[in-house]
Amino acid sequence: xxxxxxxxxxxxxxxxxxxxxxxxxxxxxxxxxxxxxxxxxxxxxxxxxxxxxxxxxxxxxxxxxxxxxxxxxxxxxxxxxxxxxxxxxxxxxxxxxxxxxxxxxxxxxxxxxxxxxxxxxxxxxxxxxxxxxxxxxxxxxxxxxxxxxxxxxxxxxxxxxxxxxxxxxxxxxxxxxxxxxxxxxxxxxxxxxxxxxxxxxxxxxxxxxxxxxxxxxxxxxxxxxxxxxxxxxxxxxxxxx
Numbered sequence: 001x002x003x004x005x006x007x008x009x010x011x012x013x014x015x016x017x018x019x020x021x022x023x024x025x026x027x028x029x030x031x032x033x034x035x036x037x038x039x040x041x042x043x044x045x046x047x048x049x050x051x052x053x054x055x056x057x058x059x060x061x062x063x064x065x066x067x068x069x070x071x072x073x074x075x076x077x078x079x080x081x082x083x084x085x086x087x088x089x090x091x092x093x094x095x096x097x098x099x100x101x102x103x104x105x106x107x108x109x110x111x112x113x114x115x116x117x118x119x120x121x122x123x124x125x126x127x128x129x130x131x132x133x134x135x136x137x138x139x140x141x142x143x144x145x146x147x148x149x150x151x152x153x154x155x156x157x158x159x160x161x162x163x164x165x166x167x168x169x170x171x172x173x174x175x176x177x178x179x180x181x182x183x184x185x186x187x188x189x190x191x192x193x194x195x196x197x198x199x200x201x202x203x204x205x206x207x208x209x210x211x212x213x214x215x216x217x218x219x220x221x222x223x224x225x226x227x228x229x230x231x232x233x234x235x236x237x238x239x240x241x
Contacts, residue, residue, distance in 0.1 A: 006196075102126050175200065
């Protein structure tokens with residue numbers, strides 16, 4: 001299981017939202033590349049990056065910041081937020097990004113997502129963000145009637161290898177992850193699940209590893225000091241033994 005420190009971008013800055021609310025945004029840094037280097041220095045080799053502006057409006061407002069992050073350190077970087085066509089996928093991969101995350105596009109253009117998964121393989125992941133068990137899109141501003149678990153099964157059947165699943169109600173709340181949800185999702189054959197949203201306690205790292213998740217994304221708990229990255233990396237390494 002891999003640990004992914006999270007860098008969320010808005011206006012070129014490192015920020016965090018609370019439960020997906022753009023009106024509850026806290027700025028944690030003005031140099032995203034420096035944040036990436038700091039995570040690398042502690043021992044992180046995987047990084048989760050989201051363009052929040054792109055997720056909301058489909059623009060590439062933070063492309064330069066993503067470029068700088070990808071060039072900053074020798075890390076596996078996955079990027080999501082506003083990626084809704086193949087041209088943007090290719091632009092991010094050309095930067096050296098290891099994996100591109102489709103979100104809104106996976107819901108609104110499923111055939112496109114299936115085609116991209118077939119063409120790019122493990123370089124494509126799908127971000128499944130859920131509130132109350134229903135998938136939300138467009139930067140979590142638009143809720144659908146899609147059931148989160150059913151949608152993950154459909155993605156697996158379509159050839160998607162990795163899903164990054166966020167329980168929006170837990171995100172940024174520092175109250176713990178939805179372990180029951182990940183327990184059900186890891187039972188889906190052929191699907192690697194990355195857990196995101198609310199991871200706040202050291203014991204959760206070991207618990208998520210025991211469930212069989214492929215990765216854990218940690219955001220606000222790192223920025224507030226509630227979790228120590230070095231300890232999280234150690235726990236993940238111990239769980240792999």
